[in-house]
Amino acid sequence: MKVTLNRVNQAVHFEGESASTAIKIHIDGSPEIGGESLGARPMELVLMALGSCSALDLINILKKQKQEIQDVKIEIDGKRRDAIPAVFTAIHLLFKLKGPIDIEKANKAAELAVKKYCSVHDMLAAGGVQISYEIIVATE
Incomplete structure (x- = not known):
């Protein structure tokens, strides 16, 4: 790569x-x-990497389970320590799914997607970052 x-x-x-x-x-x-707001900041990209890595697997697992996914939105909140380097100490992912999705299947899929298949999760967790997640399913 x-x-x-x-x-x-x-x-x-x-x-x-x-x-x-x-x-x-x-x-x-x-x-x-000296930044001029012309792009994402590097640590924001880390959050985006974690969210997208998890979401790709989550969607793939749910599709294999014949779940109809109409929309996906992920909100990712990262907490950083005050000392330099200001690394993440905790990150929370909120997966907002829309469609006739079985919540139990979604929760199991998220567990696999985030904690088993996401390489970004494993790198961050190995560095001591506490990573949590939750799923919300809206049918309308």
Whole structure:
């Protein structure tokens, strides 16, 4: 696996590109270090990586269980320590699913998706980050 980061301006705005696709992602720092709000911050990308890694497996498992998923939204809340480096200490994922989905199947699928199949979860958890999650299913 390989990615490339290219500096876009004279501040701290970067454009990231993976070797597997031509999709570009914009990354920027906080205003305190010269960021200009031109992209996601690196630690936000970590939260997005955890959420998307878990969601891909969650959706795949639910589809295999013949569950009809009409929509998925994930809210991810990360708490960081005050000391430098300001690493995450706790992260909570809230999966909001829509459709005629069996809540028991969704809970079991989330357990597998987050804690068994998500590599990002394992990396963060190995570093001491407490990761929790919950599922909400709306039928309308």
